[in-house]
Amino acid sequence: MAKFAAVLLCAIAFIIQEARAQEPFTYLKSLEAPDRDPDGIWSPDEIEKPSSMQTGTKSLGAVAEPTVHEFVRDTPDGKLIVSQKWDAACSLQLCETRVVLVKPDGSKEVKVQGEMMPQLDLQRTDGRFKDISVTPQLQLSGDGKSLIFSEDQNSSLTFSME
Secondary structure (H helix, E strand, C coil): CHHHHHHHHHHHHHHHHHHHHHCCCEEEEEEECCCCCCCCCCCHHHHCCCHHHHHCCCCCCCCCCCEEEEEEEEECCEEEEEEEEECCCCECCEEEEEEEEECCCCCEEEEEEEEEEECCCCCCCCHHHCCCCCCCEEEECCCCCEEEEEEECCEEEEEECC
């Protein structure tokens, strides 16, 4: 009987862990052409406008005003923020992304620093972006140690947060 109870508890814990992994990240905000990041995830130098936009001179290359998009999800360890910078450095729908854990005491721990990740799916979460092509869904792994970008049931990318 004790073995059955132990197996049952393990099964319940696994089901809860998997259910928690399916909880979605939610859209937090977009900072369009920001001078600074109020959350302190990006430094002012990292989100400044390209020099040709600041001075009004023309550039030969494509120049994009930076935009920071953030998604959030509560975890047992605190609030997990996925912050993605869309600017001229984005290529093939990959953009620089930071993942920060904001702990209950307010301290921050960078879990992923400057990784090029697929563009976050703004179409499904923010009506202003309804014309953007469909991009991957963002999920947290069952153990909470990885981010998973899923384009469909057969295709996904996993990024470790350890």
